[in-house]
Amino acid sequence: MPEKETIERAQEDAREGKSPSTQAGEFVREEMHHVREGKHGAASTKQAIAIGLSKARRSGVKLAAPRRDKASAKTRQQASRDYRKGQNKSARKTSSTRSRATRTALKKKGHSAASSQSLSRQARSAARKRGAAARHLAAMKAVRTKKGGGSHTTRKAA
16 A cells, blocks of 8 residues: 555646656655665565556556557556556455565565665666667756756766
Protein backbone atom coordinates (compact mmCIF):
# COMPACT_ATOMS: atom_id res chain seq x y z
CA MET A 1 0.00 0.00 0.00
CA PRO A 2 1.48 3.36 -1.01
CA GLU A 3 1.92 6.03 1.64
CA LYS A 4 -0.61 8.87 1.89
CA GLU A 5 1.95 11.55 0.97
CA THR A 6 2.95 9.68 -2.18
CA ILE A 7 -0.64 9.47 -3.40
CA GLU A 8 -1.16 13.16 -2.59
CA ARG A 9 1.99 14.16 -4.50
CA ALA A 10 0.88 12.09 -7.51
CA GLN A 11 -2.60 13.67 -7.41
CA GLU A 12 -1.01 17.12 -7.25
CA ASP A 13 1.04 16.25 -10.35
CA ALA A 14 -2.19 15.17 -12.07
CA ARG A 15 -3.90 18.46 -11.16
CA GLU A 16 -0.92 20.36 -12.56
CA GLY A 17 -1.40 18.49 -15.83
CA LYS A 18 1.84 16.53 -15.64
CA SER A 19 2.21 13.30 -17.59
CA PRO A 20 1.21 9.92 -16.11
CA SER A 21 4.86 8.82 -16.10
CA THR A 22 5.73 11.84 -13.93
CA GLN A 23 2.89 10.94 -11.56
CA ALA A 24 4.13 7.34 -11.47
CA GLY A 25 7.63 8.63 -10.69
CA GLU A 26 6.42 9.48 -7.18
CA PHE A 27 5.63 5.82 -6.54
CA VAL A 28 8.97 4.67 -7.95
CA ARG A 29 10.69 7.22 -5.70
CA GLU A 30 8.82 5.85 -2.69
CA GLU A 31 9.86 2.31 -3.62
CA MET A 32 13.52 3.32 -3.81
CA HIS A 33 13.22 4.84 -0.34
CA HIS A 34 11.69 1.60 0.97
CA VAL A 35 14.59 -0.44 -0.39
CA ARG A 36 17.13 2.02 1.03
CA GLU A 37 15.44 2.09 4.43
CA GLY A 38 15.52 -1.69 4.58
CA LYS A 39 11.74 -2.14 4.56
CA HIS A 40 12.42 -4.77 1.89
CA GLY A 41 14.93 -5.44 -0.88
CA ALA A 42 14.83 -5.93 -4.64
CA ALA A 43 16.57 -8.35 -6.98
CA SER A 44 17.46 -5.51 -9.34
CA THR A 45 16.84 -1.83 -9.99
CA LYS A 46 14.46 -2.88 -12.75
CA GLN A 47 12.38 -4.86 -10.25
CA ALA A 48 12.21 -1.93 -7.82
CA ILE A 49 11.01 0.34 -10.66
CA ALA A 50 8.45 -2.28 -11.74
CA ILE A 51 7.03 -2.48 -8.21
CA GLY A 52 6.67 1.31 -8.13
CA LEU A 53 4.93 1.39 -11.52
CA SER A 54 2.58 -1.39 -10.44
CA LYS A 55 1.66 0.56 -7.30
CA ALA A 56 1.05 3.66 -9.42
CA ARG A 57 -1.29 1.83 -11.80
CA ARG A 58 -3.19 0.25 -8.89
CA SER A 59 -3.55 3.69 -7.27
CA GLY A 60 -5.34 5.07 -10.32
CA VAL A 61 -2.55 6.71 -12.32
CA LYS A 62 -3.53 6.55 -16.00
CA LEU A 63 -0.29 4.85 -17.02
CA ALA A 64 -0.89 2.43 -19.90
CA ALA A 65 0.83 -0.93 -20.27
CA PRO A 66 4.13 -0.87 -22.21
CA ARG A 67 4.11 -1.35 -26.00
CA ARG A 68 4.56 -4.79 -27.55
CA ASP A 69 8.17 -4.18 -28.55
CA LYS A 70 9.09 -2.81 -25.10
CA ALA A 71 8.04 -5.65 -22.77
CA SER A 72 7.17 -9.33 -22.64
CA ALA A 73 3.58 -10.53 -23.00
CA LYS A 74 3.48 -11.48 -19.32
CA THR A 75 4.63 -8.01 -18.22
CA ARG A 76 2.09 -6.28 -20.49
CA GLN A 77 -0.67 -8.55 -19.20
CA GLN A 78 0.17 -7.78 -15.56
CA ALA A 79 0.45 -4.05 -16.29
CA SER A 80 -2.98 -3.95 -17.93
CA ARG A 81 -4.40 -5.96 -15.01
CA ASP A 82 -2.94 -3.41 -12.57
CA TYR A 83 -4.28 -0.54 -14.68
CA ARG A 84 -7.81 -2.00 -14.75
CA LYS A 85 -7.70 -2.57 -11.00
CA GLY A 86 -6.69 1.05 -10.41
CA GLN A 87 -9.43 2.45 -12.66
CA ASN A 88 -12.08 0.12 -11.21
CA LYS A 89 -11.60 0.91 -7.51
CA SER A 90 -13.17 -2.39 -6.44
CA ALA A 91 -13.39 -2.80 -2.67
CA ARG A 92 -11.77 -6.24 -2.57
CA LYS A 93 -9.53 -6.64 0.43
CA THR A 94 -5.88 -7.54 -0.21
CA SER A 95 -5.04 -11.09 0.79
CA SER A 96 -2.91 -10.82 3.93
CA THR A 97 -1.32 -14.23 3.25
CA ARG A 98 -0.22 -13.25 -0.23
CA SER A 99 0.92 -9.83 0.91
CA ARG A 100 3.03 -11.37 3.67
CA ALA A 101 4.53 -13.90 1.26
CA THR A 102 5.55 -11.13 -1.15
CA ARG A 103 7.06 -9.04 1.64
CA THR A 104 8.99 -12.06 2.99
CA ALA A 105 10.36 -12.87 -0.46
CA LEU A 106 11.43 -9.27 -1.02
CA LYS A 107 13.07 -9.08 2.41
CA LYS A 108 15.49 -11.80 1.32
CA LYS A 109 16.71 -9.63 -1.57
CA GLY A 110 19.57 -7.14 -1.40
CA HIS A 111 19.39 -3.40 -0.96
CA SER A 112 21.98 -2.33 -3.53
CA ALA A 113 19.24 -2.11 -6.20
CA ALA A 114 18.39 1.38 -4.93
CA SER A 115 21.97 2.65 -4.64
CA SER A 116 22.81 5.77 -6.63
CA GLN A 117 25.35 3.75 -8.60
CA SER A 118 22.84 1.12 -9.75
CA LEU A 119 20.19 3.78 -10.47
CA SER A 120 22.72 5.65 -12.59
CA ARG A 121 23.62 2.45 -14.44
CA GLN A 122 19.92 1.74 -15.07
CA ALA A 123 19.28 5.28 -16.36
CA ARG A 124 22.27 5.11 -18.71
CA SER A 125 21.30 1.72 -20.13
CA ALA A 126 17.69 2.90 -20.62
CA ALA A 127 18.93 6.04 -22.40
CA ARG A 128 21.25 3.97 -24.59
CA LYS A 129 18.27 1.93 -25.80
CA ARG A 130 16.47 5.14 -26.79
CA GLY A 131 19.17 6.21 -29.21
CA ALA A 132 21.34 9.26 -29.80
CA ALA A 133 18.57 11.57 -31.06
CA ALA A 134 16.42 11.05 -27.96
CA ARG A 135 19.43 11.61 -25.70
CA HIS A 136 20.26 14.81 -27.58
CA LEU A 137 16.69 16.12 -27.19
CA ALA A 138 16.77 15.31 -23.46
CA ALA A 139 20.07 17.19 -23.09
CA MET A 140 18.66 20.18 -24.99
CA LYS A 141 15.59 20.22 -22.73
CA ALA A 142 17.84 20.00 -19.66
CA VAL A 143 19.67 23.14 -20.78
CA ARG A 144 16.39 24.99 -21.39
CA THR A 145 14.78 24.01 -18.10
CA LYS A 146 17.85 24.32 -15.89
CA LYS A 147 17.92 27.44 -13.72
CA GLY A 148 20.64 29.90 -14.63
CA GLY A 149 20.95 28.65 -18.21
CA GLY A 150 23.14 25.65 -17.36
CA SER A 151 26.87 25.32 -17.10
CA HIS A 152 29.28 25.49 -20.01
CA THR A 153 29.71 21.69 -20.02
CA THR A 154 25.94 21.12 -20.02
CA ARG A 155 25.50 23.40 -23.02
CA LYS A 156 28.43 21.73 -24.74
CA ALA A 157 26.94 18.27 -24.17
CA ALA A 158 23.66 19.38 -25.75
